[in-house]
Amino acid sequence: MTVEPKSPESVLAPPIAPKGLLREPPPTDRGARRRAALIAAARTVFEREGYLNTRLQDITEEAQCSAGTFYTYFKTKEEIFAALLETVQEEMLHPGVGGQVTDAATAYEVLEASNRAYLKAYRSNGKLMGLLEEVALVDPVFGELRQRRADAFVSRNARNIADLQKRGIADPDLDPDVTARALSAMVSRTAYRYFAASRGRKRVNFDKLVETMTRIWANALQITP
Amino acid sequence: MTVEPKSPESVLAPPIAPKGLLREPPPTDRGARRRAALIAAARTVFEREGYLNTRLQDITEEAQCSAGTFYTYFKTKEEIFAALLETVQEEMLHPGVGGQVTDAATAYEVLEASNRAYLKAYRSNGKLMGLLEEVALVDPVFGELRQRRADAFVSRNARNIADLQKRGIADPDLDPDVTARALSAMVSRTAYRYFAASRGRKRVNFDKLVETMTRIWANALQITP
Amino acid sequence: MTVEPKSPESVLAPPIAPKGLLREPPPTDRGARRRAALIAAARTVFEREGYLNTRLQDITEEAQCSAGTFYTYFKTKEEIFAALLETVQEEMLHPGVGGQVTDAATAYEVLEASNRAYLKAYRSNGKLMGLLEEVALVDPVFGELRQRRADAFVSRNARNIADLQKRGIADPDLDPDVTARALSAMVSRTAYRYFAASRGRKRVNFDKLVETMTRIWANALQITP
Amino acid sequence: MTVEPKSPESVLAPPIAPKGLLREPPPTDRGARRRAALIAAARTVFEREGYLNTRLQDITEEAQCSAGTFYTYFKTKEEIFAALLETVQEEMLHPGVGGQVTDAATAYEVLEASNRAYLKAYRSNGKLMGLLEEVALVDPVFGELRQRRADAFVSRNARNIADLQKRGIADPDLDPDVTARALSAMVSRTAYRYFAASRGRKRVNFDKLVETMTRIWANALQITP
DNA sequence: GATGAATGAGATTTCATTCAT
DNA sequence: TATGAATGAAATCTCATTCAT
Numbered sequence: 001m002t003v004e005p006k007s008p009e010s011v012l013a014p015p016i017a018p019k020g021l022l023r024e025p026p027p028t029d030r031g032a033r034r035r036a037a038l039i040a041a042a043r044t045v046f047e048r049e050g051y052l053n054t055r056l057q058d059i060t061e062e063a064q065c066s067a068g069t070f071y072t073y074f075k076t077k078e079e080i081f082a083a084l085l086e087t088v089q090e091e092m093l094h095p096g097v098g099g100q101v102t103d104a105a106t107a108y109e110v111l112e113a114s115n116r117a118y119l120k121a122y123r124s125n126g127k128l129m130g131l132l133e134e135v136a137l138v139d140p141v142f143g144e145l146r147q148r149r150a151d152a153f154v155s156r157n158a159r160n161i162a163d164l165q166k167r168g169i170a171d172p173d174l175d176p177d178v179t180a181r182a183l184s185a186m187v188s189r190t191a192y193r194y195f196a197a198s199r200g201r202k203r204v205n206f207d208k209l210v211e212t213m214t215r216i217w218a219n220a221l222q223i224t225p
Numbered sequence: 226m227t228v229e230p231k232s233p234e235s236v237l238a239p240p241i242a243p244k245g246l247l248r249e250p251p252p253t254d255r256g257a258r259r260r261a262a263l264i265a266a267a268r269t270v271f272e273r274e275g276y277l278n279t280r281l282q283d284i285t286e287e288a289q290c291s292a293g294t295f296y297t298y299f300k301t302k303e304e305i306f307a308a309l310l311e312t313v314q315e316e317m318l319h320p321g322v323g324g325q326v327t328d329a330a331t332a333y334e335v336l337e338a339s340n341r342a343y344l345k346a347y348r349s350n351g352k353l354m355g356l357l358e359e360v361a362l363v364d365p366v367f368g369e370l371r372q373r374r375a376d377a378f379v380s381r382n383a384r385n386i387a388d389l390q391k392r393g394i395a396d397p398d399l400d401p402d403v404t405a406r407a408l409s410a411m412v413s414r415t416a417y418r419y420f421a422a423s424r425g426r427k428r429v430n431f432d433k434l435v436e437t438m439t440r441i442w443a444n445a446l447q448i449t450p
Numbered sequence: 451m452t453v454e455p456k457s458p459e460s461v462l463a464p465p466i467a468p469k470g471l472l473r474e475p476p477p478t479d480r481g482a483r484r485r486a487a488l489i490a491a492a493r494t495v496f497e498r499e500g501y502l503n504t505r506l507q508d509i510t511e512e513a514q515c516s517a518g519t520f521y522t523y524f525k526t527k528e529e530i531f532a533a534l535l536e537t538v539q540e541e542m543l544h545p546g547v548g549g550q551v552t553d554a555a556t557a558y559e560v561l562e563a564s565n566r567a568y569l570k571a572y573r574s575n576g577k578l579m580g581l582l583e584e585v586a587l588v589d590p591v592f593g594e595l596r597q598r599r600a601d602a603f604v605s606r607n608a609r610n611i612a613d614l615q616k617r618g619i620a621d622p623d624l625d626p627d628v629t630a631r632a633l634s635a636m637v638s639r640t641a642y643r644y645f646a647a648s649r650g651r652k653r654v655n656f657d658k659l660v661e662t663m664t665r666i667w668a669n670a671l672q673i674t675p
Numbered sequence: 676m677t678v679e680p681k682s683p684e685s686v687l688a689p690p691i692a693p694k695g696l697l698r699e700p701p702p703t704d705r706g707a708r709r710r711a712a713l714i715a716a717a718r719t720v721f722e723r724e725g726y727l728n729t730r731l732q733d734i735t736e737e738a739q740c741s742a743g744t745f746y747t748y749f750k751t752k753e754e755i756f757a758a759l760l761e762t763v764q765e766e767m768l769h770p771g772v773g774g775q776v777t778d779a780a781t782a783y784e785v786l787e788a789s790n791r792a793y794l795k796a797y798r799s800n801g802k803l804m805g806l807l808e809e810v811a812l813v814d815p816v817f818g819e820l821r822q823r824r825a826d827a828f829v830s831r832n833a834r835n836i837a838d839l840q841k842r843g844i845a846d847p848d849l850d851p852d853v854t855a856r857a858l859s860a861m862v863s864r865t866a867y868r869y870f871a872a873s874r875g876r877k878r879v880n881f882d883k884l885v886e887t888m889t890r891i892w893a894n895a896l897q898i899t900p
Numbered sequence: 901g902a903t904g905a906a907t908g909a910g911a912t913t914t915c916a917t918t919c920a921t
Numbered sequence: 922t923a924t925g926a927a928t929g930a931a932a933t934c935t936c937a938t939t940c941a942t
Contacts, residue, residue, distance in 0.1 A: 030942080031905060052277070052363065055932065066907050071934070137362050138277065147424070171444060178429060178437040181418065186411035193406060199372070204403065212403040219396060220441040256922080280915065291924045296917075480921080481926060502727070502813060505911065516928050521913070587812050588727065597874070621894060628879060628887040631868065636861035643856065649822070654853065662853040666895040669846060706901075730936065741903045746938075 026073065035073045038063045039087055042080045047127040051081065051135050081135060081142075088128060107169065107223050112214040115187060119210055122191040130196030154180045164221060171222040183217050260298045263288045264312055267305045272352040276306065276359050303364060313353060332394065332448050337439040340412065344435055347416040355421030379405045389446060396447040408442050476523065485523045487513045489537055492530045497577040501531065501585050531585060531592075538578060557619065557673050562664040565637065569660055572641040580646030604630045614671060621672040633667055710748045712738045714762055717755045722802040726756065726810050756810060756817070763803060782844065782898050787889040790862065794885055797866040805871030829855045839896060846897040858892050 026032050041063035045054050056077060060070050074080040122129055136146040158180035164170035190213065194204050218224070266288035270279050281302060285295050299305040347354055361371045383405035389395035415438065419429050443449070476482050491512035495504050506527060510520050524530040572579055586596040608630035614620035640663065644654050668674070716738035720729050731752060735745050749755040797804055811821045833855035839845035865888065869879050893899070 026905080028904070028942090034905075056934090057932080067933085068908060068935080069906055071936095072905065075934095134362055137359055144424075147422075171440070174440055174444075175433050175437045178415075178434060179441060182411050182415045182438065182441055185414035185418065186407050189410035189414045190403075190407045193410065197372075199369070208400050209403060212400045213407065215396070215399055216404060216407055216445040219399075219445045219447055222444055253922085259922090281917090282915075292917085292926090293919085293924055294922080297922065301916085476926085478921090478925070484926075506913095507911075517912085518914080518929060519927055521915095522926065526912095584812055587809055594874075597872075621890070624890055624894075625883050625887045628865075628884060629891060632861050632865045632888065632891055635864035635868065636857050639860035639864045640853075640857045643860065647822075649819070658850050659853060662850045663857065665846070665849055666854060666857055669849075669895045669897055670891040672894055703901085709901090731938090732936075742905090742938085743903055743940085744901080747901065751937085 023073075031072075034063075034065065034069065035083075038065070038070065038073055039080065039084050042084050043088075043128070046081070046084070046131050051077070051131055052138060078139060078141065085132070088125065107164065108214070108218050111217055111223075112210065115213045115217070116210045118187065119191055119195075119206070119213070122188075123195045123206065126195035126198075129192065133192060133196065150184070154184050157184060161221065164223070169221075169223055171220075174221070179220070183220060186216070187213050256298075259288075259290065259294065260308075263290070263295065263298055264305065264309050267309050268313075268353070271306070271309070271356050276302075276356055277363060303366065306360060306367075310357070313350065332389065333439065333443050336442055336448075337435065340438045340442070341435045343412065344416055344420075344431070344438070347413075348420045348431070351420035351423075354417065358417060358421065375409070379409050382409060386446065389448070394446075394448055396445075399446070404445070408445060411441070412438050473523075481522075484513075484515065484519065485533075488515070488520065488523055489530065489534050492534050493538075493578070496531070496534070496581050501527070501581055502588060528589060528591065535582070538575065557614065558664070558668050561667055561673075562660065565663045565667070566660045568637065569641055569645075569656070569663070572638075573645045573656070576645035576648075579642065583642060583646065600634070604634050607634060611671065614673070619671075619673055621670075624671070629670070633670060636666070637663055706748075709738075709740065709744065710758075713740070713745065713748055713755065714759050717759050718763075718803070721756070721759070721806050726752075726806055727813060753814060753816065760807070763800065782839065783889070783893050786892055786898075787885065790888045790892070791885045793862065794866055794870075794881070794888070797863075798870045798881070801870035801873075804867065808867060808871065825859070829859050832859060836896065839898070844896075844898055846895075849896070854895070858895060861891070862888050 026035055038059060042054075042059050045058045045062050049058060054077065056070055057067060059080070060067050063069075070080075074083065132142075132146070136143045155177075158176040161170060161174070161180055162176040165172045165174070165176065190209075194209065263284060267279075267284045270283045270287050274283065279302065281295055282292060284305070285292050295305075299308065357367075357371070361368045380402075383401040386395055386399070386405055387401040390397045390399070390401065415434075419434065476485055488509060492504075492509050495508045495512050499508060504527065506520055507517060509530070510517050513519075520530075524533065582592075582596070586593045605627075608626040611620060611624070611630055612626040615622045615624070615626065640659075644659065713734060717729075717734045720733045720737050724733060729752065731745055732742060734755070735742050745755075749758065807817075807821070811818045830852075833851040836845060836849070836855055837851040840847045840849070840851065865884075869884065
């Protein structure tokens, strides 16, 4: 199973994605600072209150500026959320040591590394990922955006699965598309449950989580480590 | 792997759930009809507009009654949604074919029958299931309710998996809890994608879907048919 | 000069006109009363403050109801203004005894009766006419509406003038279209000055005004009484 | 009919008028250029958007300067509009041919020259004249200003008419004041319709317009050329 | 002078809920 | 019960004007 070493987590699950509808950055330093403060405030409030419950006033209060100032930088809640995503996307998309997966790795090891990277990234941004889930469900723009991204990664995974099948490594009876979607959904949804929506429930052992995800995935494809 | 034949889909994924906060049914016939009409209207509008976008006025318009009448039967949007769930829960929970799974069935066959029943039920109420997803995310009451129900079924599945492991039929290296949650999530999430959130994308062949879900599940546990 | 006896003032100047964009009347008596109260309040406030200066809150305060109630009956300031116009249009359009002008009247007498009727109507609704002037200038919808109405009457006047010219009664060197527009503008604008925009200036003798308008008009066409 | 040859159009209709509330011109060259640029921008935007629709930001954007800079030169929208009027008043008031009217001209010829000059000036600044109409209606300061100016010219015209009556040249039955106001209104309003508010309607032949205005005026006074 | 960020009063609009009829 | 009018608390958004740099 050959995988581009650049972004291994992409084998498994969709990354987040900002919107292109962002205006040019403020010319002055002060403006940049204020904009950043608003975005930080937005993150704080969004994570505390949820996207829907957040009023613009909450954000400006958190950022300690007036209501009007918000509109100097953003037009809508949607727009500041897109800006927030853009701000954090780097940490979300390159969650660690993806590049270190070597060519010599077995398919199983690649899978494990990918899952680990993905879950690690998810864990360290759990609240934000939960937020993203909320927004995607509630705002069609983000919903479609996320959909498209997810689809892209699913089809890449599907190609990989088909490739493994051709080479006799994976169960040939599985439909590659459906399987890819199902396994991606499994990982991302499980991550969501443990890291984003874990309302006061017992925490899971991270290594065990990685191992289980990987083993399920490998078993499902009938890849034996 | 023994399963209570009553609700086979419960092996795999959480059912929907009504709320206990329902008032007593209206005494008169006319009242009962009104109430039913309001619930039917609510379903129509919810499915058309989404839960959040729906205003109570939309519902009363659809039900062709006045705004005030709504309050004769329900206090809030939440309450009518709970009533709607109660109305449909029977068809959701007993999707028909469940009872046909025999004791003699192999674990694989049980799995397949369960998946088929669950997916069939999901498919025939796709919009409503999507709605439920929205509401669970948006309204904490429903979110927690759904969580609890899901947890109950996940732990039952976990027990089943542990049992299979003990009997040497399932891969002993898998953590039963995490695995149960992951595979349940996989099925329910995949169903969601294909039947609830399938915005204009190509439809999947239903039998292939059932087969793939079942095979992944069986492979994951290392159960060979 | 033959004129349809129905609405003699139409010879000279455009009538006001409401909009067709009105919703159906409220079903209950109480609703009808409230709607009427809002329109009356709107007239009061519009005439006192001007159209632009009027806030919806001013109207609801004057009508002694809450802000929300406004929206039960109207969507915008524009809409309530249209409703107001509709309410008053009858008194504005049929300002008196138009039908009493007999066939035997000379062209001069017809002119005088028309002018008198128009000016009388204008005088008794001066503030409202001024308001209409403001709205037409400020809101394109009403501007165009008024334009179209005015054009219709101007062209009728133009036909009358052309007819008089053919019959040798009016100065043949005048362009009928331009003349019709010019004389109509003269009357309506003069009325506006004296009755709508007469900010504290000395009042004019009404009969002298009628006489002068008529004489100018007659002289202009070279009709000698 | 003797007329001061300086500004013949004043016989017929009111000129535009600047305000006295203007501050001293900026000392530096750069300042003067900036101010001029702002005024030019204001004219562009006012004519494009209308006075009311124009936000100060529109003007500063058009002038390519910052919002704060506006306040270096003007205090309000009102003030920059006054400055704009001052800038254009020369071309509005001395439209060219005025001085060429000789003493030997007959009253009719004077009338025609005056009308031609006025209409020509109006035509070449149609949009601005329309703007002035809007501002006069919307802003009481400009409204009164315009009123006073108009009154001044009307009374001069009234004196002229009275003079012609005394000399037996004009119809003695006309009230000089009302007549002066009416005929002035006729010309200015007609000009407005054709040159300022001619939204897509067919254009008028300019010479015919001049001729008709003049002939109506002459006929009205019973002056035969 | 110039900049552009910051302000905040003020206006509109929505809609769940109450209440008089 | 049914009606639909009335309410009024939010929340959003605009923009003239001020001010720190």
